[in-house]
Amino acid sequence: MTATKERAASLREQLVAWRRHLHQHPELSFEEHETAGYIEAELKKMPGLTVTRPTATSVLAVLKGGEPGRTVLLRADIDALPITEENDFEFKSKNEGIMHACGHDGHTAILLGTAKMLTDHPEDVPGEVRMIFQHAEEFGPGGAEELVTQTSLMDGVDVVTGLHLNSQLPAGMVAVKPGAFMASPDMLELKIKGKGGHGAHPEEAIDPIAIGAQVITNLQHVVSRHVGAQDALVVTIAKFQAGTTHNVIPDTAELMGTVRTFDPELRQKAPKLIERVIKGICDAHGATYELKYEFGYRPLINTDWVAEQLREIALAEVGEEHFMVSKPTMGGEDFSAYLEKAPGAYFNVGSGSDEADSKWPHHHPRFTLDELSLETGARMLHEAALKLTMPQK
Numbered sequence: 001m002t003a004t005k006e007r008a009a010s011l012r013e014q015l016v017a018w019r020r021h022l023h024q025h026p027e028l029s030f031e032e033h034e035t036a037g038y039i040e041a042e043l044k045k046m047p048g049l050t051v052t053r054p055t056a057t058s059v060l061a062v063l064k065g066g067e068p069g070r071t072v073l074l075r076a077d078i079d080a081l082p083i084t085e086e087n088d089f090e091f092k093s094k095n096e097g098i099m100h101a102c103g104h105d106g107h108t109a110i111l112l113g114t115a116k117m118l119t120d121h122p123e124d125v126p127g128e129v130r131m132i133f134q135h136a137e138e139f140g141p142g143g144a145e146e147l148v149t150q151t152s153l154m155d156g157v158d159v160v161t162g163l164h165l166n167s168q169l170p171a172g173m174v175a176v177k178p179g180a181f182m183a184s185p186d187m188l189e190l191k192i193k194g195k196g197g198h199g200a201h202p203e204e205a206i207d208p209i210a211i212g213a214q215v216i217t218n219l220q221h222v223v224s225r226h227v228g229a230q231d232a233l234v235v236t237i238a239k240f241q242a243g244t245t246h247n248v249i250p251d252t253a254e255l256m257g258t259v260r261t262f263d264p265e266l267r268q269k270a271p272k273l274i275e276r277v278i279k280g281i282c283d284a285h286g287a288t289y290e291l292k293y294e295f296g297y298r299p300l301i302n303t304d305w306v307a308e309q310l311r312e313i314a315l316a317e318v319g320e321e322h323f324m325v326s327k328p329t330m331g332g333e334d335f336s337a338y339l340e341k342a343p344g345a346y347f348n349v350g351s352g353s354d355e356a357d358s359k360w361p362h363h364h365p366r367f368t369l370d371e372l373s374l375e376t377g378a379r380m381l382h383e384a385a386l387k388l389t390m391p392q393k
């Protein structure tokens with residue numbers, strides 16, 4: 001058994017207690033006041049930490065080691081979602097309509113546990129470890145962007161890491177990937193303006209529903225015919241609203257969708273390709289349109305050498321049987337904001353198991369964690385803190 005495994009095992013009950021308290025008291029993005037207060041109070045029980053509030057609802061704990069070394073940033077996100085929990089355990093959400101359905105309660109407990117393990121043995125730590133409990137991951141423009149651009153958090157940071165629990169991986173599994181890992185979640189909002197009329201006389205109207213249907217199918221040609229198959233692009237129209245009844249052609253149709261890719265260049269090109277299709281179809285049928293296109297979080301591209309170090313850490317700490325190279329995902333993450341300022345890598349820890357009934361997808365009202373994953377997460381971040389702070393040869 002590694003020393004880190006032993007330390008994490010001795011924290012088992014505490015990790016679960018932190019997670020369950022947070023799970024019972026979820027708060028939405030930018031409103032994490034009680035959550036931040038709780039985190040701050042728990043950190044202040046740990047001697048040797050300097051604890052501050054970089055923004056109203058985020059918390060930073062800094063541990064300075066005794067020897068020279070690098071400065072490492074560890075990140076956990078702390079916000080919850082507007083979901084009504086359908087779990088029935090005794091620690092289910094007490095805040096109506098709000099739920100930790102993404103595992104950020106677990107991330108917070110894991111980073112608190114990491115802080116505890118590090119402060120119990122500060123003599124092991126060279127350099128400096130910064131632990132950021134970040135607000136508002138779930139709601140753009142996101143807390144990371146605010147911390148990176150509005151505070152001095154990243155000044156002097158040499159390397160950054162953090163993790164996301166993943167219910168689709170077996171509990172205790174660590175998954176790391178170099179390079180492109182998560183996509184940019186960009187958003188489009190389209191209003192097609194036609195001309196309303198009687199359903200019996202479409203020739204006198206400009207039917208925005210028929211035009212919208214063509215736009216939707218033609219947008220898939222952008223994916224399949226204007227972008228190489230090796231360059232992943234997803235265009236999904238997830239909202240299409242128009243009309244009131246069976247025999248009235250409405251004036252307008254409203255569509256919303258998401259556009260995702262890993263490639264920064266393709267990301268810049270996508271709005272033009274998409275608008276060309278919209279404009280062409282609207283022109284062809286005499287309609288006009290309004291298009292709003294919003295860039296969300298950047299694609300999350302892991303730095304190769306940091307991912308390699310995390311792989312080595314995982315192999316030494318959890319062993320080959322609990323390690324895998326992760327697949328990239330079209331999901332988005334504002335962790336990418338930190339990677340604009342420093343090298344780093346984001347990784348997954350599995351939290352799914354049949355015993356804990358924790359294989360529900362993220363953002364589902366039944367989402368929960370196999371709490372054994374808390375120990376795995378804390379072991380990984382603790383080892384990452386010790387290894388990544390070591391001075392470079």
Ligand SMILES: [Zn+2]
Nearest residue numbers: 102138362363
């Ligand atoms: Zn989420």
Ligand SMILES: [Zn+2]
Nearest residue numbers: 102103104164
């Ligand atoms: Zn999340």
